[in-house]
Amino acid sequence: MKTLFFTLLLGLVFSTVSSAYNFRTVIIDPGHGGHDKGGQWGRVYEKHLALDTSIRLESHLKKMGYNTVLTRRSDYFVSLPGRMTVANKYKNAIYISIHYNYTWKQQVSGIETFYHTKESYKLAKDVHRGVMSRVKVVDRGVKYARYYVIRHCNLPSVLVEGGFVSNSNERSRMKTAWFRDAIARGIADGVQDFRRGG
Numbered sequence: 001m002k003t004l005f006f007t008l009l010l011g012l013v014f015s016t017v018s019s020a021y022n023f024r025t026v027i028i029d030p031g032h033g034g035h036d037k038g039g040q041w042g043r044v045y046e047k048h049l050a051l052d053t054s055i056r057l058e059s060h061l062k063k064m065g066y067n068t069v070l071t072r073r074s075d076y077f078v079s080l081p082g083r084m085t086v087a088n089k090y091k092n093a094i095y096i097s098i099h100y101n102y103t104w105k106q107q108v109s110g111i112e113t114f115y116h117t118k119e120s121y122k123l124a125k126d127v128h129r130g131v132m133s134r135v136k137v138v139d140r141g142v143k144y145a146r147y148y149v150i151r152h153c154n155l156p157s158v159l160v161e162g163g164f165v166s167n168s169n170e171r172s173r174m175k176t177a178w179f180r181d182a183i184a185r186g187i188a189d190g191v192q193d194f195r196r197g198g
Helices: 002-020 046-063 080-087 118-134 148-152 168-174 177-196
Strands: 025-030 067-070 093-101 111-115 139-144 157-164
Touching: 025 046, 025 080, 046 067, 046 093, 046 177, 080 093, 080 148, 093 148, 093 177, 111 118, 118 139, 118 157, 118 177, 148 157, 157 168, 157 177, 168 177
Parallel strands: 025 067, 025 093, 093 157, 111 139
Antiparallel strands: 111 157
8 A cells, every 4th residue: 555655656746747848838038129129239239139039939949849929029018017917828838038138348248047936947057058059158157036027927937148239249249140040049959958858
């Protein structure tokens, strides 16, 4: 009887772990939009970079067989609570917020990925590793943060900062399609790794 109990308990644990990765939908959230330009330098706006990268990510994920939802598909403003209203409607999904960074210290560069909950930590690690395998830039690591969207999202969620608009070298790269596509491919790789539980 005791053996049967532990067998059932073990099965329940494994089914719970596997179900955490049994998602088919990815919510993609391009940061900023409309009057909210995000970080900018001259005519380079974060809102445009984030949207383009997000659309590229959607394309790669669809080819992998995932369902995708974008919180915006063109240049218009969506409030932070509005983004969460979209994301939290879904079950068995994950959430990825796409941004590009900015600081007054123009020498600062690199890519970083943020998470808020322990359930999101592995997703952040997998996504960050995927991105860093696709682009050769400074690795700023995986970090805990309290950003609104990853704090209020009920799903495993991460926020990716794809480089600094304020850094001239990274700005030159992110203006090119190949760099934005490489980031999108890297994120898609990380999603696949996360789902496999690898």
